[in-house]
Amino acid sequence: MYKDVGMAAWVRRWWHQPGQYDWLSDYLAAHHLQRFSRILIASVVIILGVVPLVMLFSPSGPQGEVHRTAAIVMSALSFGGACVWLVGWPSRRQSALMAVGANAGVTLACLIAGTPATGLLACATFAPIAGYVGLYHSGRLLAATLVNAILTTVLAGVRIAAAGDTAMAIGHVLGVLIAVLAVPFGSQLLLHLLSLDARMSNTDPLTGLRNRRGYDEAALKLIAAADRPHSQWLAVILIDLDGFKQINDAHGHGYGDTVLVAVADNLRRASAMNSVVARLGGEEFLIAELIEPDDAEDTAERFRTAVATAPGDVTASVGLATMALTDIDSGATAALTELVHAADAAMYDAKRAGGNQSRHRATTSTT
Secondary structure: OHHHHHHHHHHHHHHOOOOOHHHHHHHHHHOOOHHHHHHHHHHHHHHHHHHHHHHOOOOOOOOOHHHHHHHHHHHHHHHHHHHHHHHOOOOHHHHHHHHHHHHHHHHHHHHHOOOHHHHHHHHHHHHHHHHHHHHHOOHHHHHHHHHHHHHHHHHHHHHHHHOOOHHHHHHHHHHHHHHHHHHHHHHHHHHHHHHHHHHHOOEOOOOOOEOHHHHHHHHHHHHHHOOOOOOOEEEEEEEEEOOHHHHHHHHOHHHHHHHHHHHHHHHHHHOOOOOEEEEEEOOEEEEEEEEOHHHHHHHHHHHHHHHHOOOOOOOEEEEEEEEEHHHOOOOHHHHHHHHHHHHHHHHHHHHHOOOOOEEEEEOOOOO
């Protein structure tokens, strides 16, 4: 009974699983794999579009003017889809529509094939389509793809059996169905491993900077490795881009991501050698750096200028909080938390003052 309940719960989670298109798109972009993925997908789509044209010259291909015209239209639509991938990364809606169109195209190819065996062979094309849907889109769209693939494949097998070769029909149907079912679930296993890698990673997938987890670990190491002269302070700088929502609204999220990457690069270049630079998410960045007491204002301005010189006419409100290293010995984790809160408050002081400014708050003790 418990196994049945567990299986039912797993099926419900799988059915309601949201699409991973946006997350996976960002993951590929962060690892500089989008261009390779676009070319790979476009190449597959082009090859699939060539097949109906080649089959026009085969006795096993579509027969009659209507079927031959349908094959030509299918090829043209495939080439159009390939062009979408070659031009740029499509939206989630465009991707889903192309997946639905590919499903319909393969089903049509099976129906207009000149021989039942050719129609069954065309069903193997469902495997890469289901694999793509399983990797990028929701469980519901994958379920619809698999149901369509199974029904179409069984129909093609029935046509072969009706022609007198039942054994061939059963053998080929089972072979095609194994491929069609194995590929998407293999894709979902890959997706699980990628998402696990992202969750365990200390790196922000878009900018390549540390994420909050990576920041906390690296900042603790920075404190532990630092010498303790009385003059040295730990500075925590919180940076929030001004009016970033308006940038996204005016130019789109793709442009906004480009700005974030440019800002991240500038902050990395502006930081000291042993500093910790992180993106908290959205348009917020967090930096930990060892400075001298008199350098606080200059440090905040250095990072404000680094943002202002990035492409995209973007500015930032910068909050900086400092604490003497001698005050941190007893509790580095608590000190980091206190400094982040103080830097956050200083950043909001700068934002309330009109933005494109920096503010400094000094803290003295963690106890």
